[in-house]
Amino acid sequence: MTTESQPLPTYAEQADAKREAFMAELDDGARQTMGETFARLMASDFGANAINVGDMAPDFTLPNARGGEQRLGDALAQGPVVLNFYRGGWCPFCNLEFRALQQRLPEMQALGARLIGISPETPDNSLATAEKHALQFDVLSDVGNRVAGQYGLEMVVDEAVRPLYLEWGLDIPAANGDDSYVLPIPATYVLDRDGTVRAAYVDKNYTSRMEPEAIVAALRDLAG
Helix, strand or coil: CCCCCCCCCCHHHHHHHHHHHHHHHHCCCCCCCCHHHHHHHHHHHCCCCCCCCCCECCCCCCECCCCCCCEHHHHHHHCCCEEEEEECCCCHHHHHHHHHHHHHHHHHHHHCCCCEEEEEECCCHHHHHHHHHHCCCEEEHHHHHHHHHCCCCCECCCCHHHHHHHHHHCCHHHHCCCCEEEEEEEEEEEEECEEEEEEEEECEEEEEEECHHHHHHHHHHHHH
């Protein structure tokens, strides 16, 4: 007797469960601080000028986790590119996203696409992230968020929540090599070979990410 395999949970389902569990563990003070800082973030204008569908993706060259460099234009010369801006390997929601992307990576590659992850972590910390999660896609180091700024994705971590991050072992200055507390808004762009953005997902709610299924669907549309 055979049983049908259960569908894998979506990223959103996993993120909802993680967020609920996390908030349930906080004391009242921390829960209030998180709620207030999140409300300020969502009311901010961070990301208001982010590039979007129909825009041309700015070209860039960044160091990768293995000691080399990657130019976006060179990757596009080989096929479509999926750009994934993430906060860092310290972020539990980025870790969920890594697993979700890895599961669908063979499909992206079969459609001729290259997946490139970008974070402000130093090259050494980017390498540690790639090794810890056994990532099979490129991981680039955007120290100082130069490229994130070109894409309109810079945001600043609220001062009120910074002590909590450190208390939880989330040392952003150590990860990024500076004390600016600037991070990219998590974003995913599907680019066709001429660099035009064909699909985009940008959300200040850093627990929300583009579903890998939607990425694959956008790549299928490009393949025609």
